[in-house]
Structures are given as C-alpha cells and as structure tokens.
Amino acid sequence: EVQLVQSGAEVKKSGESLRISCKGSGYSFTTYWISWVRQMPGKGLEWMGRIDPSDSYTNYNPSFQGHVTISADKSSSTASLRWSSLKASDTAIYYCARHSSHGNPFDDPWGQGTLVTVSS
C-alpha cells in the first residue's frame, strides 16, 4: 500500500526555524517526485515546489523561492520542507504529494497534512 506519512503538528514563534517531513512507503521512493502544497486557513491550494529524490534536483514556485528549502533523503525515503525563519503568514497546512516526473498530476494518496501554527 502506497503511503505518504507526514510529521505531526507544530507550534512555533516568528523567527524560529522548522523542518517538517514526509515519509514514503509502499513504492520505490526514487522513481516519483515529491511536491509540497500549502493551504492557508480557509483558503485554496498553492504549489510550493518539487524535488526529484533520485538526485535531489529541485524546482520552486517563485512565490516561495528563497523562503523554504525542499530536500530528500533516499536512505530513509523521506522528503522535508524547511524554514530558517518562520513568519506568522506561514501558518497553514502543508501537504506532500507524489507524481511521476514533470507533466503529471499528483497521485493518490497525498500525505495527511502537517498543520504549522506560527505566532508573532
């Protein structure tokens, strides 16, 4: 069974750093890209960026470039999303999703989501 299991909810303060994770299982982790998607409270979905776990090559939505870092560890089949300095506006649910390289939709299932709450 394919699964993407994300790390638990986080409560942080502005300026703090944070890393959340997404562990894949039930498939070959290096044969699918992982994307991260933000959903701010009561709002829609925004694509943040993607990583190819086979070589850790990344692409970012320009709106998120420079504010987050996406990485992957093949040995643990885990992708990560990291902030070095959180803002209150980073409060959101973050989802990971897998897809077959460029030009393909996001497969089911997505990760269950990680709620990040940042207080000022």
Next chain:
Amino acid sequence: ETVLTQSPDTLSVSPGERATLSCRASQSVSTKLAWYQQKPGQAPRLLMYGASTRATGIPARFSGSGSGTDFTLTINSLQSEDFAVYYCQQYNDWYSFGQGTKLDIK
C-alpha cells in the same frame, strides 16, 4: 505562470441533480488538467486527469471535458458524499491550482 480561474465560487445543488463546475486557464494547457476533491479535514483526492480520464475508483457519475483553456467537471446524480470543494490543477506549465469551487447542498 498559468492562472486558473474556477466558477462559480460556490454552487448549491440538490442531491440527485447535476452539478457543472468550470475552470478557465489564462493560457493553453492542452489537456494537462486535473480535478481534485477535498472534504473538510482531509487531503485532496484525485478525481480526473488528462481533462477527461477518471482516476482509479472514481464513479462514472463524474465526467470531465475540455482542452486548451476551458474545462468542465460534471457530476451527475449528486450523492451526499459529493458535497465538497473541487479544485482544478494544470500541470502543463509546472503546477498551479484554481481557487476552488465549493459544492454545497441546496
């Protein structure tokens, strides 16, 4: 960047009736258009890809059409479990989502 605009923002339909949701792209995405369903507290679920191909396990009452810049998701004989938020996504020019259409019970 390809911007997707969904209409309407909210659609109220009675169970058993048909719902028609629209998605317009700011530039052609060919047929690289997917639809997702999201229920409260859940991750999105893939319904349709390639504009008109149902994903695995999706009932036949869901259908999709369109190409280029104009797309439609039709849900026939609405069931209680279909009331949710629906997003279109283009995957022709990296990725972007529409703002969503909330389908609620009339």
